[in-house]
Amino acid sequence: MVFEKTGTRLVLRDVPKPKSGSGQLLVRVNACAVCRTDLHIVDGELPDPKLPLILGHQIVGRVEQIGANTGGFSMGDRVGIPWLGWTDGDCAYCRSNRENLCDRAKFTGYNIDGGYAEFTVADARYCFHLPDEYNDVDAAPLLCAGMLGYRSYRKTGDARRLGIYGFGNAAHLIAQVARYQKKEIYAFTRPGDKVGQESARSLGAVWSGGSDEMPPEKLDAAIIFAPVGALVPIALRALAKGGIHMSDIPSFPYVDLWQERAITSVANLTRRDGEEFLKIAPRVPVKTKVETFSLEEANTALEKFRAGKLDGNAVLKVSS
Numbered sequence: 001m002v003f004e005k006t007g008t009r010l011v012l013r014d015v016p017k018p019k020s021g022s023g024q025l026l027v028r029v030n031a032c033a034v035c036r037t038d039l040h041i042v043d044g045e046l047p048d049p050k051l052p053l054i055l056g057h058q059i060v061g062r063v064e065q066i067g068a069n070t071g072g073f074s075m076g077d078r079v080g081i082p083w084l085g086w087t088d089g090d091c092a093y094c095r096s097n098r099e100n101l102c103d104r105a106k107f108t109g110y111n112i113d114g115g116y117a118e119f120t121v122a123d124a125r126y127c128f129h130l131p132d133e134y135n136d137v138d139a140a141p142l143l144c145a146g147m148l149g150y151r152s153y154r155k156t157g158d159a160r161r162l163g164i165y166g167f168g169n170a171a172h173l174i175a176q177v178a179r180y181q182k183k184e185i186y187a188f189t190r191p192g193d194k195v196g197q198e199s200a201r202s203l204g205a206v207w208s209g210g211s212d213e214m215p216p217e218k219l220d221a222a223i224i225f226a227p228v229g230a231l232v233p234i235a236l237r238a239l240a241k242g243g244i245h246m247s248d249i250p251s252f253p254y255v256d257l258w259q260e261r262a263i264t265s266v267a268n269l270t271r272r273d274g275e276e277f278l279k280i281a282p283r284v285p286v287k288t289k290v291e292t293f294s295l296e297e298a299n300t301a302l303e304k305f306r307a308g309k310l311d312g313n314a315v316l317k318v319s320s
């Protein structure tokens with residue numbers, strides 16, 4: 001499925017089968033999960049995508065061809081391809097273990113063709129081996145929703161009382177890890193979203209309520225997954241001294257930030273985050289909730305995502 005320009009639907013096209021160059025794997029795609037970022041690209045909210053572009057950066061497939069000078073994978077191996085597709089390895093960020101901020105980074109399904117297709121090529125250095133406990137469809141959402149959620153979660157350090165604002169896919173996955181690590185989860189949904197609050201409690205949240213409510217206890221940290229800046233001062237007021245969290249921010253009184261509360265953000269992922277998360281996920285075990293679509297139904301999946309009508313992560317099942 002090809003994205004040709006902003007504001008248009010993806011179109012089904014026959015494109016030449018890609019070839020694996022030096023350092024690359026040719027991968028037959030079995031499944032590719034749909035991410036909110038895909039919507040941002042389609043809507044033109046991320047600047048200068050490769051065009052035409054094949055979207056998709058939570059790809060699970062099998063290695064079908066291996067380029068020269070490519071280590072780590074054998075023919076037929078199952079492979080996971082994430083958002084971070086390439087870095088230069090020598091800018092100031094790469095040299096300080098922050099490859100997620102690389103000045104020249106390339107991202108799968110944005111600057112590089114991704115997984116809404118039967119085949120894709122990927123730089124083997126950024127690909128993951130996936131735990132056997134997951135089938136292809138269930139593994140796909142781990143590659144962005146899970147990994148990005150994990151990076152956010154890790155930034156909360158040893159916070160015991162953890163607030164989560166916006167209980168979507170990433171929150172759903174990471175709440176399971178937090179529970180496993182004996183954290184207390186306080187889940188905040190849209191005011192009045194009883195179904196969301198119920199689902200958070202069924203995942204082990206000790207409390208759930210609307211984002212307009214205050215939790216019964218002060219929180220040590222909060223993660224904001226909802227793209228709603230107004231939640232920042234609200235979450236700060238729910239924090240005990242010190243806590244951390246993230247998102248876009250409107251102006252708010254300094255007193256909300258006072259006493260060493262801090263705000264941070266999360267961008268992309270390092271390979272280390274991904275490897276850590278894939279190690280811990282089957283131990284928890286993190287269960288993904290998916291709704292599957294065929295490759296040809298990619299537009300439907302995107303529209304349902306946009307409308308908030310999905311029951312779990314949308315995953316395109318390309319072949320099995």
Ligand SMILES: [Zn+2]
Pocket residue numbers: 035036037057083144145
């Ligand atoms: Zn994503």
Ligand SMILES: [Zn+2]
Pocket residue numbers: 087088089090091092093094095099101102103104105
């Ligand atoms: Zn770099």
